[in-house]
Amino acid sequence: MTNRLVRSSSQLSHPLSEPSQRSQHLLTLLFTLALLVACAPGTQAQANSTGYRPYSGWSTFSEQTITSNFLTQANMTAQSDALKASGLEAHGFQYINIDSGWQGSFDANGRPIPNTTTFPNIQALVAHIHQNGQKAGIYWIPGVEYPAVAANSPILGTQYHIQDILTVPYTAGNAFGGSGTSPYHYKIDYTKPGAQEYTNSVVALFASWGIDYIKLDGVTPGSDSYGTSIDNRLDVAAWSKAIAASGRTMWLTISWDLDEDYLSVWQQYANARRIDQDVECEGDCNTLTNWPRIYERFRDLPGWENAAGETVGWNDLDSLDIINTNATDGLSNEERRSALNLWSLANAPLVLGGDLTAIDSFGTQLLSNDEALAVDRTGHPAVQVLDGDIEVWVSNLGHGQYYVGIFNMNAAVTHAQIPWSLLGFRNAVSVRDLWTHSDLGPMPGGFSTLLGSHASRLLKVTGVGSPEASPSTAYEAASAILGGNASIADCPLCAGGEKVGNLGLGTQNTATFNAVYAPRAGEYLMEVDSMTIGLRSYLFSVNGGPYQTLNCSGGSFLVPASTTVPVHLEKGMNSIQFGSPVSYPPDLDEIVIHGNGDFPVPDSTTYEAEVATLAGSVTGGFSNYSSGLAKAGNIGGGAGNTVTFTNVTVPSDGTYQLEIDYQTSGERSFFVSINGATPIELDLNSNTFSDPAPTVIQAQLKAGVNTIQFSNPSNYAPDLDRIVVAPWYGTH
Incomplete structure (x- = not known):
């Protein structure tokens, strides 16, 4: 939910893709720390004593992209009243968040204050939101904007002025500064006295208005500014410290498309981080969003799925544009349901977009289903266990209890057959459909369902028994046969410490695994461990056959993410080649072949x-x-x-x-x-x-x-x- 910048040339280039600004030694330390933080429950406290579960509410930004002059105090009052009238507060939806565009000028201490034409009394607005039993959110970005810099305003409670705390020579303070040489908000140097105090003063002003949530946007590394010198890690820490110093509990979300290489920082100081591009079309289509933008979330999430939790914060998938008619949201009813299912399985914040005054009956029905909403609040984010035309996501609650999401990624109707062994157990003694509110009874072996266009099922399953042993064999990309420009690079977290990059953009730039063994002909599961920043795709060919597609995404070129797809192998040795004749594949760590050749054959x-x-x-x-x-x-x-x-x-x-x-x-x-x-x-x-x-x-x-x-x-x-x-x- 930000004004999207043009995708940087670094993302459309064809690198082995280690960021040029960082030494390999520093990366190794950062990644190791990130993994320790992500994988060790309880090693950190939740930032600012809030956010032990993802929040639910509404934000202005989606509607701002299709309705000019939407961001006014009168409209925010109407949205707050509509949320109260909708009955959704009883289902956990509390927040009314004001996004970019509320600010008009600066006070005597260089702090942002509202545009008095559109927001004549922001304290009264926040008080009204609170009177409705809701919480109020606001938007800002790192750095100090030019008018406050030019005024060289005194910093509240100190002997310092704005120009005393800036990086010299002046440089951009966030991703909106582009290359970093044309400041929009000027960068703060947090080693200088008065710098933390300035941020404290801004947060204290927000607290005096009664603000409960802050979205800090344009944060780098990330925000489509990969490869630039802009670095907002100290800003994020400073804002988190300022919230703690304010004495008011405030949720802190940092945005957008964050760089996973600095996961430990994002986890320590923020309650949630945006892991992807904007979900809104923002002029690329004539609706709020569409299915390709929702599908992007399915691609982004596997690289971050193990990074979220009650002690380290949540993965933010952006606005959930499912409350208005299909013609406004750009989604069919089943697509709206599938979006909610994914957000809930991911334990992502449920940030509604669109116009609450025009919420339709289906939107109300979706957001009143407490069984589905409970999935979002388990504190057990789901992981993807199957990718491809049918995706399966599983939240393991412990003690044999699972939430399971099964998704049809195609518009064609698909018959999905899911063996319980894929989830790690042999049989289901009970299966409940969370949308029909019906108990389906015990189901030995697996689950079968016919799914319509982009439709999904959301189940609660009690599983028992251990599945039969299933062999697996790993094949490192660095040991594959490399063609064309494909080449090996160091990768500390990869299998064997190496990866293969420069794949694709030509038929010759390939990695070929020539000795993939299968004990018998049949359908196997192929795990592909890869790395990318932003959307990329493999086209792979088995035994010289037609190309098959694996659409990927990610937030790092050095942290492997796993996706698993069905693949047909012949008895004996097989050849699997990865590349893309036309476009950009991810870098490749390894593939792992799982199974006995008896996985259900895909329908499409x-x-x-x-x-x-x-x-x-x-x-x-x-x-x-x-x-x-x-x-x-x-x-x-x-x-x-x-x-x-x-x-x-x-x-x-x-x-x-x-x-x-x-x-x-x-x-x-x-x-x-x-x-x-x-x-x-x-x-x-x-x-x-x-x-x-x-x-x-x-x-x-x-x-x-x-x-x-x-x-x-x-x-x-x-x-x-x-x-x-x-x-x-x-x-x-």
């Missing part, structure tokens, strides 16, 4: 457009929110400008679901031909070339290999991200 198969057969003017290129981090563009406008999938393979003749993920702004058409048949015109409409939108049609396919071609002989077609082929389940 994905085919990426950028690696299909591209003809004429069609090109494959980078696309941040697309599967595989790439798409095919320049389709149509002539009969020869086509995308052809030549290897669409199905087991039998029949009707299948064909999901088409496309990008367009306005109306465009595909002509779709299957196995050379007369093309069918498919009229499509969306509102952005940035984010894919899906449509699902019936397709008649024959057993074996099929060909599907996309074209438009006379007009421009949409861009094409991918297709997904899955069985047809009748009316759905």
